[in-house]
Amino acid sequence: MTPHTPPDPTPHHHTTGTGTGADNGAGADGAGASGELTDFTIDLTPHETLRRAHMMQALGDHWNPTETLHTEETAHTLLYTQLDPHQQHLYNTLTTAGILPTQEHPHAAP
Incomplete structure (x- = not known):
């Protein structure tokens, strides 16, 4: 087996212009000839x-966030009313586990 010789660590840049990727040996993967990644930031x-x-x-202009929140809370309350015993048991289990919010704190994170 032939021994492995590491590549020359010296970068071989051939910059001849403004220093864009095409000029400085940067490859299509964003790495320069030295293998270092180029910083790429977008604001x-x-x-x-x-x-x-x-x-x-x-x-x-007609959108009212307070009214919308109240409507959503009313819908949430209606969703969990009139549950049969099995559904009520599942609801209680899920609220106790913190998977569903309780009625007292409908927006509380677990």
Whole structure:
């Protein structure tokens, strides 16, 4: 068997321009000729701000978050009323285990 010789650790950059990936030997995988990864950062703040603005525009002026929350809480309460004994047992088991929120604290995290 032939002994393994490690590659030359010296990078062989041939930068001839602005230093973009195509100029400095960076491969398609984002690694330079030396095998080091290139830092790649994108600031999504402007995109997130635009997304939220579009969402609020789509909801319109008639949207009332307080009324919506009250309606959801009423629906949640109705969902767990008039359960048969087996369903009530399952509900009690799941609330005790912290899988479902209790009626006293419907928004509490487990």
